[in-house]
Amino acid sequence: MITGGQSYVSAPPAFSADGRLLLICSVRVVSVFSTSTAMLVSELEGHEGDVTAVVVMAPPPAASAAAKLVNYCWTAGLDGALIYWDFMAAEALRKVQVGLPVHSMVIPNICRTSKGAEVSTPFAFVSVEDKSKPANEEKVLRGQMRIYDLTKGRQVGGLLAETRKPENIVASTSGEFLGITNRKKLHVWRIPTKNFKAEKIRKIKLCHTKNLTTLAFHPSERIVAGGDVSGRIMIWRGFGKVKFSGENGAKSKVDDGRDGVRGEDDADICTSLHWHSSRVRFLKFSSDGAYLFSGGLEGVIVVWQLDTGKRRYKPRLGSPLLFFAESPDSSISCVSCTNNRVYLLKMPNMEVLKSIAGIKLPIASPNSGECHRVVYGFDYTNRRVAIPTEDYCIQFYDLVENTEVSEVQVCERNFQPVDDITMHISLVSLSIDGNLMCTVDVKLPEEELGGLVTLKFWNHGSNAGHYFLSTVIYEPHSDAGVSAIAFRPGRNMAVSSSLGGNFKIWVQSLSSQSSNERKYSGWRCQSVGSYKKKPMTAAAFSGDGSVLAVAAESVITLWDPDNNALVGVISEAISPITNLSFVGTSTFLMSLSQSSRPQVAVWNVSNLSMQWSYTLFVEAACCSPDGSAFAVLSLLSCPDGGAPADQDGVLLLFEAENQNPVASWSVKKARGGSISFVKGGISLDANANDSGDGETMSLVYVNSSHEYVIFDPRKNEELVSSKHKEKRIQAEESAPIGYASIYGELPKLEPTKGVSDIPFVPSDRPWETIFTGSSHVLPPLTKLCSTFLSSLLEKRTVTNE
Known part of the structure; x- marks a missing residue:
């Protein structure tokens, strides 16, 4: 079993003392990354809850x-x-x-x-x-x-x-002060640095007019900064000089006329800085105390010069910021973003050196009043998942390696934190070999005007996970939305269904080339089909590509994709069908109805009848392309019945001919999750031979937080994170020193077991071995030369007559 997709930005990270490693809290483990390569070095497993x-x-x-x-x-x-x-x-x-x-x-x-x-x-x-x-x-x-x-x-x-x-606790670099934010106040404690006793700890409060969100202490002076919900930064200088002085900590009278200090607050002066438009997420003083770093929703690091108030920026990080940490030698720092990415920055210019990217977190629904299901695309062959992101990209994530492969920009967008959601990627589909991709992006209308649906076809590039745009089709089904997309196995053909009452079959054209070479160009519509003008809600090709199934609301229609001819109609389901998928080649067909009258049904295509059905609230389903198994992700209660947004569920594995589940697993955060089969079995032994045979496959479950697990469905094991998960960790190499830092490492000569230490072993070809070995253990030169010369001379028998 392999787990991954954990969040890297749930808690502040920390650098090692030499700055060569970065420790990141990732759910129940601490992941240790190399700052030079941004690769995983080791993991600390021992907590039974999330590490904070x-x-x-x-x-x-x-x-x-x-x-x-x-x-x-x-x-x-x-x-x-x-x-x-x-x-x-x-x-x-x-x-x-x-x-x-x-x-x-x-x-x-x-x-x-x-x-x-x-x-x-x-x-x-x-x-x-x-x-x-x-x-x-x-x-x-x-x-x-x-x-x-x-x-x-x-x-x-x-x-x-x-x-x-x-509340989050912040300590000063010297260890003398620590503090928290508590609504409109800063609570600051002074900690005895020698002969520590709890009763010697003293406390002051600093007041503000807005709720405070974060704070930071100056490394060498009595200066504390606090950020509030409106984007202002308050800086108190000389705090605690009265209450933290003296043996008994008696409260002395404070001086009047202190600029910006409220009431009886113990500080000399209070000033403010303002650039952020909303909540300040982090504050951090530089190691020399000359600068203050701040960040928030804008995705920009602001560097304030304390003496002059001037500022400079590190923009275009593309996501709201959460945490900021600096290495002990101040040569490198890191910033954590809400899109589950940690950037390593070279100081002081804040140049991005590397990034540690996890799977991106779920995006907000574009229509708060409607049920919005997150779409996932799974690369069956290469075991990757394609997830639409908030910045109109498709992120390709390697499920086995637990690393980001690439990002494909579907629509251009500059990050603006105050922008309303005006566009979203509604569908993404990949061919079974991963060479083709199709996306549907929807521009939401403004005051019921200006909506646009765009269908885009992509071809795979030369690098893994990279796609280039092939064809753009505006309003592929007039003014109606696209309900489903599916690729035909083994052919450059796709189908798109529409709620407007038709479906279209698309083929990729061939450009004229030499007789020995064919080159594909753009996509075009080959045919259009409909059934009694009913909305087409789902579509799927059979495993061998010979049959196309299209759902016309609650009726399943079967088509010949080459001739666009209707070949059969299956009896109606109890409610409109939202998902269709063939189990195996073309014998059985599985359908989902996800309305208030839910249904999971298996249909026998050969006799056009229902095999069996269940009444289940199903969030997602997937079918094995090579066998007769399929899996459904079922919720424990009705999704619209006041159930929690992250309600749990159960994962059921079926054989198409049998209505009794083969296996079942309890899963967390099922609502908004997805499942898929991927090619090749997953072995717990990293050295095992994973042939990727088509007969073996694994099942992937991705929950609503984008955490996932890959497991062998043939083994009835509990789906929990464990120490037995496969790890692909890069060994951390120590920095070269001395001779190696100048000329490189010398080759290591390791003795072979079971071989004598004598370097010279007589053989039929002595010239190959006589000079092998260290010079101080070789035989004398006279013996070597005589043996070498004799090996070059042709020996013949001399007879004395």
Whole structure:
């Protein structure tokens, strides 16, 4: 079983101490990537819930250069566990149980002793959620801030704060201050750097007129910045000079006339910066404290110069921003985007070096008042999925490698965060060999005017996952929408059905070439068909391409695709059919009705009758092109009956002739998901021979969050993430030093087992071996020369007469 598609932007990432690795929280594991290649190096598996925080241990300032290569970190998760890792060895060294879901964690006083793997007095400040309190009441305080001694594994002191929900904790670089945002206030604590005791922690509050969303501390001065929901950035200078001074922390009288400071807030001055049009997602001071980085919905990193207020930008990141992290040496940084992509930036020019791309997250429905089903295209042969994205692209994602292959821009669009959705990709279909693609994009009308449906055909390019546009057809079915697209197996032919009452068969034309070479050009309409002027709601070719099935509402019609002749009509289903698919070649046909009267039906094409049917609310279905199996993704309740948007479901596997399921699996987040068969069996052994035989196939389930699992449907195993999933991880190579950094690595000579150490072995062809071996163990030159010369001379018998 292989799992993938996890989010890389659910929590802030962290750099290793030497900046060569980037640790990213990805669901229940921590993925370790190389910053030079952006390839996966290792994974930390040990949490039973989503990982929400990773804190890398920083070396002591006085450590030598060799000791600064620290490979240890702490992680926290919703399973209530804090785990201490050697992330280079992917080994868990220690585990502390908190007992409540941890949403954020900082360790401000973390350091390392000379022994290497031991931590000296680490105290973790965690933001947890108290689930014992009701969640539906408005003023219930479910968020708590606690302190844990990581050495002894127990809580220290009482609660630092209680909030309505768990808040994100931010610590200063020096470890002296930490803070959270709580509606219109910043809560800032001063942490004792020596002889830590919980009762010595002091706290101040800084007030604002808007709800605050994020904060950041200056690396060397008493400056804290906070961003709010309106896009403003407030900067408090000299905070805590009164309340954080003195032995008893007595409250002293604050001076009057402080610019921008509200009420009794303990700060010298408060100024504001404003460029963002909406919520500020992150704030981060540069390592020297001269600049402040900010980002939000606009997809632009703004760099503020604190002394002058001037700013510069890193634009065109193409998606709203979430997190920003800087490596310890400030030579590289990273920014996390909402489209599940992490960019590695070269500082200070912020040039994009590499990107770590996951499968893009689901997009919003263009019609909030209508049920919008996400469309997926599956490449059966190459085991890829094609997903429409918010920026009008088709993302091709390798399901086995868990990496992005390419992006195809279907419609041009410049990213504008305030733009309404005016266009969406309604359909995408791939041929069974992946060489052809068809897309349908719909421009939504403005005030019931200006709508446009465009059908586009694409040919596969020379590189994997790359397609080039072949033909553009505007309004392929007059002013009606396209309900389905399907390619004919083994032929450059496709069918499109329309709610306007007809279907069209498209063929790719051949350009005139020499007799030994044929070249395909554009697509044209070969024929048009209809049935009693009923809306055509679904279409499919049989596995051998000899039969075309088109659903005219609840009636299934069978056609000869070459002559466009009606060859048969199957009796009606109980409601309009939304999906058709042949099981195997052309014997059985499966249909779905996804209305208020749902139905899954299997039809016998040879006698034009129903084989069997079920009343199920089905989200998606797929059929095996080489066998008699098909699978359906069924919801546990009616999708329009007040059920949750991410409701669970069940995956059922059938044989066409038998109405009893062969196997079933419980799945999460079924609504909005999809399934498909892909070619070739999946082996848990990475060294196993995966021949990709057409008789073996695997089943892919993609849930509504675009997380997926590939498994062998013949094995009745539970569909959960496990340590047995196949990993394709690149080994991290150490940086070359000394001679190797100048001239490259020397070849390694490994002794062969079972062979004597004597380099010279007499044989019938001694000239091939006499000079083999190290010079200090070779026989003397006199022996070598005599043997070599004698091997060149022709020997003959001399007789004495």
